Amino acid sequence: MNLYLNQIAAIVWKDFVTELKTRELLSAMFIFALLVILIFIFSINLSIVKASEVGPGILWVAFLFAGTIGLNRSFMLEKENGCLMGLMLVPADRTTIYFGKLISNLIFLSIMELFILPLFMIFFNIDLLSHLGPLLVVVFLGTLGFCALGTLLSSLSANLKTREIMLPILLYPLLIPIIIGAVRMTGQVLDGTELADMMKWIGLTASFDIIYIGVSIMTIDHILEE
Amino acid sequence: MNQETTEESNEESYILVWLTGIVFLVAMAAIFLYVPTEQTEGPVQRIMYIHIPSAWLSFFAFFIVFICSILFLWKKEREWDIYAYASAEIGVIFCSLVLITGPIWAKPIWGTWWVWDARLTSTLILWLIYVAYLMLRAQTDAGSMRARYAAVLGIVGFLNIPFIHFSVLWWRTFHPQPKVISSEGFGKGMETSMLITLGISLCAFTLLYFLLMGQRVRQEKLKDEIDSLKREQLYSS
Amino acid sequence: MDNFGFLFAANAFVWGGIIYYVYTLKQRSRELEKDLELLKETLSRESR
Numbered sequence: 001m002n003l004y005l006n007q008i009a010a011i012v013w014k015d016f017v018t019e020l021k022t023r024e025l026l027s028a029m030f031i032f033a034l035l036v037i038l039i040f041i042f043s044i045n046l047s048i049v050k051a052s053e054v055g056p057g058i059l060w061v062a063f064l065f066a067g068t069i070g071l072n073r074s075f076m077l078e079k080e081n082g083c084l085m086g087l088m089l090v091p092a093d094r095t096t097i098y099f100g101k102l103i104s105n106l107i108f109l110s111i112m113e114l115f116i117l118p119l120f121m122i123f124f125n126i127d128l129l130s131h132l133g134p135l136l137v138v139v140f141l142g143t144l145g146f147c148a149l150g151t152l153l154s155s156l157s158a159n160l161k162t163r164e165i166m167l168p169i170l171l172y173p174l175l176i177p178i179i180i181g182a183v184r185m186t187g188q189v190l191d192g193t194e195l196a197d198m199m200k201w202i203g204l205t206a207s208f209d210i211i212y213i214g215v216s217i218m219t220i221d222h223i224l225e226e
Numbered sequence: 227m228n229q230e231t232t233e234e235s236n237e238e239s240y241i242l243v244w245l246t247g248i249v250f251l252v253a254m255a256a257i258f259l260y261v262p263t264e265q266t267e268g269p270v271q272r273i274m275y276i277h278i279p280s281a282w283l284s285f286f287a288f289f290i291v292f293i294c295s296i297l298f299l300w301k302k303e304r305e306w307d308i309y310a311y312a313s314a315e316i317g318v319i320f321c322s323l324v325l326i327t328g329p330i331w332a333k334p335i336w337g338t339w340w341v342w343d344a345r346l347t348s349t350l351i352l353w354l355i356y357v358a359y360l361m362l363r364a365q366t367d368a369g370s371m372r373a374r375y376a377a378v379l380g381i382v383g384f385l386n387i388p389f390i391h392f393s394v395l396w397w398r399t400f401h402p403q404p405k406v407i408s409s410e411g412f413g414k415g416m417e418t419s420m421l422i423t424l425g426i427s428l429c430a431f432t433l434l435y436f437l438l439m440g441q442r443v444r445q446e447k448l449k450d451e452i453d454s455l456k457r458e459q460l461y462s463s
Numbered sequence: 464m465d466n467f468g469f470l471f472a473a474n475a476f477v478w479g480g481i482i483y484y485v486y487t488l489k490q491r492s493r494e495l496e497k498d499l500e501l502l503k504e505t506l507s508r509e510s511r
Binding site: 152159160162169174181200207212219222225 | 299354355358361371377378379389390
């Protein structure tokens, strides 16, 4: 068990060191998310629409689009330099690759979100600080679901010829339940609803997360097979 | 030996063709002659007898994709991959027909072509998932990689259905309910003659599914045979 | 009550769709069979 965790940690650490050296991914994701939010602000009239009603949707679209960039890169980088072959040659369970990638995707995405949230608060004039706790729970649940399915599908699409195009086409329809859930929950949290009052959404998102992590564990062997 | 089996299956497929044809004729007669016109909706209500069976066929086809994908990953036999592919293609075609007939039915009854009602929305998402499945298959070259990837997507996609169902259902309850003559409780408000007609039509479409599957699977196997022969020719020359 | 047009359109789409699909299936099958025959012929000629 200890060895297993060590192997996962090694993969996460490797991704971190690469990112620290190149500093390509986080800045790109952050700027892209910011641009998405700006484009939405220009395309809707905030003097007519209530900011707290459209805000959560815009926030999650920004997370989703920026997250897709991260997912696209996470396996492509390995593929381009032939590192994936090296990872697969390691005498370790294939699920370690999945978990390593899942955790590093999750961390990168969370860091990006932590930078975006204050800007979101300023742009939309919404007070996030008064319900920061529930908001972070909700954002984490949504991001975890996104990464669980996204990591599986990006490991799959990395081997396709048209990987940048295929990943969103494969991923977005499957993510619709989690997007609906995350947007609804964020909206309710910003309206001041307690977490206990939206148990059905939390249940839906959490079971989505669990089921897709489970499915990924069972199927990742078949994807990472040469 | 080989010759015999193909002849036998040919005979079987002829029986299936005739059976499907006859049941379809009966279904047509029931839809247009036997069943009385609905009082409130008028003749357009007869769309139901092709709309619901198409929906049933496509959902059934997607379920078969799911089962065959699991069996493929388990047994790694080309056979299951062929079944999954054929079933997905047929499912997408009938899902498209559902998405076309739905708005045509909705326009005169609800007054709009499209309502973001739970059932319509889920069908649209389902269609997108399986179109992506077919695109994935088209993008990759034939071989074990394509079959494995497609199988994973077939499983992931089908497991998504309950999530889609509940999220879309709850998503709508936060908005004013659309003015829909709700189809809550199918079969309850229906007369026996309507149920019988619907039943015949369901039978006809189910038979059609098996007929199309047979044809499609045979085609894929022919393609495999041609490929292997081509390879043989390449090596021998 | 005057909505025969819609009924007709829906039926046209469904039957048109099914018939078109069956037609393309037949067409493809025929092509494949022809290919197969051709291949078998050339193979047997070569082996001779």
